Amino acid sequence: MAxxxxxxxxxxxxxxNERLGVDTLKRVLSTEYWIPKNINFLWAxxxxxxxxxxxxxxxxxxxxxxxxxxxxxxxxxVNYTIMSQVGYGWLWRHVHAVAASVVFLIIYIHMLTGIYYxxxxxxxxxxxxxxxxxxxxxxxxxxxxxxxxxxxxSYWAGMVIxxxxxxxxxxxxxxxxxxxxxxxxGQAFLGRFFMLHVVLIPLFIIGLIVLHFGTLxxxxxxxxxGEEFDFEAEAEKWKAGKKKEAKVIPFNPVFLxxxxxxxxxxxxxxxxxxxxxxxxxxxxxxxxxxxxxxTPPHIYPEWYFLWSYExxxxxxxxIGLIAFGxxxxxxxxxxxxxxxxxxxxxxxxxxxxxxxxxxxxxxVGLTILGKLPPxxxxxxVGTVFADIFIxxxxxxxxxxxxxxxxGGK
Amino acid sequence: MKDLKILAVVVFFTLVTYWGVExxxxxxxxxxVEGHNFTYPDIKxxxxxxxxxxxxxxxxxxxxxxxxxxxxxxxPMDAMAASAAYGVNPPDLSNVGALFDTKYLIAFLQNPxxxxxxxxxxxPAGMAGTAQGAADIVAYLKSIAPKEIxxxxxxxxxxxxxxxxxxxxxxxxxDVPKTKGNIKTGNDVELxxxxxxxxxxxxxxxxxxxKLPPDLSIIARARSEHYLKTFVEDPQxxxxxxxxxxxxxxxxxxxxxxxxxxxxxxPSKAKREKTGPWVLGYFVIFTLxxxxxxxxxxxxxx
Ligand code: HEM
Numbered sequence: 221m222a223x224x225x226x227x228x229x230x231x232x233x234x235x236x237n238e239r240l241g242v243d244t245l246k247r248v249l250s251t252e253y254w255i256p257k258n259i260n261f262l263w264a265x266x267x268x269x270x271x272x273x274x275x276x277x278x279x280x281x282x283x284x285x286x287x288x289x290x291x292x293x294x295x296x297x298v299n300y301t302i303m304s305q306v307g308y309g310w311l312w313r314h315v316h317a318v319a320a321s322v323v324f325l326i327i328y329i330h331m332l333t334g335i336y337y338x339x340x341x342x343x344x345x346x347x348x349x350x351x352x353x354x355x356x357x358x359x360x361x362x363x364x365x366x367x368x369x370x371x372x373x374s375y376w377a378g379m380v381i382x383x384x385x386x387x388x389x390x391x392x393x394x395x396x397x398x399x400x401x402x403x404x405x406g407q408a409f410l411g412r413f414f415m416l417h418v419v420l421i422p423l424f425i426i427g428l429i430v431l432h433f434g435t436l437x438x439x440x441x442x443x444x445x446g447e448e449f450d451f452e453a454e455a456e457k458w459k460a461g462k463k464k465e466a467k468v469i470p471f472n473p474v475f476l477x478x479x480x481x482x483x484x485x486x487x488x489x490x491x492x493x494x495x496x497x498x499x500x501x502x503x504x505x506x507x508x509x510x511x512x513x514x515t516p517p518h519i520y521p522e523w524y525f526l527w528s529y530e531x532x533x534x535x536x537x538x539i540g541l542i543a544f545g546x547x548x549x550x551x552x553x554x555x556x557x558x559x560x561x562x563x564x565x566x567x568x569x570x571x572x573x574x575x576x577x578x579x580x581x582x583x584v585g586l587t588i589l590g591k592l593p594p595x596x597x598x599x600x601v602g603t604v605f606a607d608i609f610i611x612x613x614x615x616x617x618x619x620x621x622x623x624x625x626x627g628g629k
Numbered sequence: 630m631k632d633l634k635i636l637a638v639v640v641f642f643t644l645v646t647y648w649g650v651e652x653x654x655x656x657x658x659x660x661x662v663e664g665h666n667f668t669y670p671d672i673k674x675x676x677x678x679x680x681x682x683x684x685x686x687x688x689x690x691x692x693x694x695x696x697x698x699x700x701x702x703x704x705p706m707d708a709m710a711a712s713a714a715y716g717v718n719p720p721d722l723s724n725v726g727a728l729f730d731t732k733y734l735i736a737f738l739q740n741p742x743x744x745x746x747x748x749x750x751x752x753p754a755g756m757a758g759t760a761q762g763a764a765d766i767v768a769y770l771k772s773i774a775p776k777e778i779x780x781x782x783x784x785x786x787x788x789x790x791x792x793x794x795x796x797x798x799x800x801x802x803x804d805v806p807k808t809k810g811n812i813k814t815g816n817d818v819e820l821x822x823x824x825x826x827x828x829x830x831x832x833x834x835x836x837x838x839x840k841l842p843p844d845l846s847i848i849a850r851a852r853s854e855h856y857l858k859t860f861v862e863d864p865q866x867x868x869x870x871x872x873x874x875x876x877x878x879x880x881x882x883x884x885x886x887x888x889x890x891x892x893x894x895x896p897s898k899a900k901r902e903k904t905g906p907w908v909l910g911y912f913v914i915f916t917l918x919x920x921x922x923x924x925x926x927x928x929x930x931x
Contacts (some may be wrong), residue, residue: 257930261632299847303897310897311904329639401912476928477919484916491912495905500651507851507894508843518658523650584642588649592657620697 239492250472254455256443257469263441264482265330270403270429271483272323272490277422279316282309287368289414291407294370295509314498316558320362321501322490324524327355336576337448337482338563343439345555352552357425359525364417366522376519378405378413388538404512446563453574518593527583531610533594534603543606550613557613560620568626571619575612582608630929662867664859667880672736672744677734677764678913690756691722691766699723700773708802712830715751716837717790718802726774728885731767733877738763745874746865749837780892783885787876788845791834793827796846797893800827801834838872849887849894857887 228235236242245283255263285307286530288297302309331351334340340348363381367374382399386392399415401408418465440451457466468476500523521529532544550557562569566576582605688697694711696704698721704711708718725734730785733744738757742750757763790801802823808815820888835841848857859866861883864873878886891898 232718260635262635296795302798310900312903323782326642357847400757470929472925473922474930477923481916481919481923484912484919487912489910491905491908495901495908500647502850504851504853507847522644526650580642584646584649588654591650591654 226506226627236496238252244487251470251475252455253437253471254451254458254468255441256447257467258443258445258447259441261478261482262329262333262442262478265326267334267479268483269326269330271486272319272326273425273429275319275490276316276323279312279319280418280422282312282317284418289368289409289410291370294368294410298369299507311494313501314494317501318494318498320365321522321524322493324356324362327358327387328524331355331551332580335579336566336567337442337444338558338602339442341563342448342561344435344442347432347439348555349552350428350435354432355427355551356427357428361417361425362522362524364413364421366506367405367410367413368417369506372508372510372514372516373503373506373519375405375510375512376516377521378409380437380519381521382409384532384541384544388541405510422602426517438444442563444565446565448563454523459519464598483619504589520591523587523591526588527586528591530586530602531606533590534599534606546610546613554616557616558620559617560623560625562623562626564626570621570623575616575619578608579612582612638904643866650865659856662859663797664855664862664866667730667862667878667883669730669733669862669877672732674732675704675735675760675764675903677761679761679764679766679768679771681769681772682758682858683762684765684767684772687757687762687766688769690758694719694752695722697773699775708830709826712833712837715747715803717751718830719787720790722770724774724778726770726772727776727778728783728787728840728882729877730879730882731771734770735760735763735766737877738766744877746863747874748872749839751837778885780885780889783882786880787886791838791842791873792845794846794889794893795844798810800830802830803829808813840872842873845890845894847894849890851894854887857890859884861886 224238225234228238233242283298284300286297286301287310288294288301298313304310304314334348363377367378382396382405385399386396386543397403400406402411446466451468454466454468458468458470503522505518508516520526528544528547532540532549534540535543560569560572566573585605586602586609589605590596592598592602594602633893692702692704694715696702700723704719704721706714711718729737737744739760740754741747741752742754759767764839781797781799784797787798789799793800805824806819810820810825833842852860856867860868860873861876861878863875864871865875
């Protein structure tokens with residue numbers, strides 16, 4: 221039975237402590253949440269992502285005040301009302317658009333960091349899986365958001381992507397229509413994606429972020445050398461004042477101070493994009509209102525979907541779909557496909573080093589190819605890159621199985 | 630430092646990806662049209678010297694269809710009647726001399742369809758008589774042209790008979806009028822009538838052109854400046870078979886039109902340029918302070 225001091229002043233430290241355990245919370249979540257000292261700025265990307273999600277949420281709420289989710293008014297509510305009638309509406313919109321694009325850049329850096337340092341193994345499998353769930357949720361969020369301005373690219377990307385659900389030769393047109401709520405994207409479609417974008421998916425994302433943080437708490441984050449050490453013992457050293465010897469630092473304030481510094485740099489970059497270089501995040505084609513009678517000459521998704529789009533595209537309909545499905549789920553399986561016990565930077569892992577850099581180059585290549593018109597040589601190069609992607613993942617268990625354990629483990 | 634090396638790798642891959650999906654991909658998607666900077670090399674200069682006085686005397690050949698407001702000459706028909714007769718409302722000629730190229734205009738008056746590279750042309754050929762007659766009338770139009778012309782006037786003269794700009798409250802038959810509705814019923818009969826007229830005009834226009842010319846409210850964001858420039862200079866060179874005629878603007882004339890399109894399509898540009906440095910300045914200071922904090926926290930850790 222807890223003790224409640226009848227004399228404690230309401231909302232005083234003691235009063236709160238008895239009711240909320242604020243001291244314990246602070247200890248567990250920040251001042252005694254131990255982070256390895258041996259890390260670089262890439263470990264700040266998680267907090268950068270959390271901050272960017274915050275930016276998306278706030279700017280999104282402002283946009284939501286004036287956005288009208290009807291096929292007749294959506295386009296003008298965004299491009300006229302928000303862009304020119306509402307004070308600083310243009311700023312919120314550019315912030316939202318740039319954040320939605322840049323968040324994927326950071327996600328990819330964050331994922332590749334995890335792969336490079338082997339941070340998905342030995343107790344960290346759930347961190348990886350919850351991270352992948354976040355990736356899927358963010359993808360769905362980005363796609364549904366892209367429908368909202370109801371421009372030409374919203375409409376046609378919506379058409380093309382929902383068409384995938386006919387599942388090639390299975391010709392499940394009924395399923396496609398069920399998803400759209402109509403034969404073609406229309407009011408029902410827009411209303412549904414609006415709801416998903418502003419309510420359901422953000423709720424999922426918030427829950428998943430909590431889960432992701434939860435999965436981090438026990439295994440702790442990895443470090444630059446993949447070194448395994450006793451966090452309790454190291455924490456004792458820190459608490460005893462042996463800050464030089466201790467291999468850990470507390471999240472707050474020591475690690476946080478570096479996070480905040482990295483975030484500062486990131487936000488300089490971010491707002492440079494917002495004010496002077498936002499075009500990359502707002503496709504010109506989407507400034508033409510949706511027109512079901514006029515197919516744009518080139519239909520392509522936003523840059524962060526291009527690599528998987530390119531895996532879909534060069535093959536025949538059915539094989540392309542299978543390859544696409546493969547690309548969508550394969551990253552989830554990474555902790556189980558990597559058969560090596562080593563948790564170490566890729567550069568020290570023999571063939572895995574080559575595997576990692578090939579993957580990076582291949583995904584950058586697929587991204588670029590995904591936007592090029594599918595003609596002539598580009599189709600051939602695209603097929604090669606897509607084949608390499610699949611081959612890399614098939615090879616992964618064998619490559620890692622052959623890997624020699626590092627440090628005699 | 631290790632962090633900087635890692636940053637260099639991250640920046641490198643980011644820039645390669647950016648280059649690939651933006652400049653490079655766009656160069657592959659759109660054929661590049663090098664314009665001629667509104668010099669119209671396909672039209673030969675006639676070398677004729679026009680006489681504005683003679684042009685003025687002959688202007689009745691034009692005012693049977695066109696108005697010249699600045700000279701107190703009203704158009705013989707309003708936009709509705711004109712569109713019923715020609716499919717499109719002949720533009721007022723007051724500002725034409727300030728916006729259009731001389732060489733182009735002389736060629737246009739002799740053979741409008743040819744100069745405009747248009748499939749259909751409601752304005753008949755040879756309205757100014759001989760080539761000399763055309764030169765005289767053009768000289769007259771140049772002589773009455775105002776020195777200063779606003780971006781909006783440039784747009785309405787050159788494009789406004791075909792294109793609406795709803796964000797600028799412009800329709801093909803003029804500005805959307807400020808009307809007062811009936812408070813009791815919420816109806817606005819006058820505005821409804823106006824809208825009906827716009828609809829009728831647009832139907833006629835679509836019959837004439839084969840399609841309704843798009844609203845240009847936000848075209849400044851939907852097309853690059855280079856595209857607009859080369860397209861307006863010579864639509865066929867950019868979009869083969871398009872129904873849009875060549876209009877024959879001068880370079881300065883186009884810049885005026887472009888300024889109008891930007892004002893309705895990207896109205897926040899000035900505010901962006903004003904706010905940007907403040908926000909960036911804020912984060913630079915923020916980062917410097919954060920750096921100080923970071924250094925103080927990590928002192929003596931290694
Ligand atoms: C988009 C929302 C996400 C947020 C807000 C987020 C947040 C974070 C945070 C704060 C950390 C701890 C600090 C750090 O190591 O950076 C972290 C670690 C981690 N995240 Fe995420 N993350 C997100 C998405 C992802 C995705 C998509 C993946 C990959 C599938 C992922 C995989 C990981 C892994 C493996 C770690 C552990 C890193 C280590 O132990 O060194 N996360 N995340």
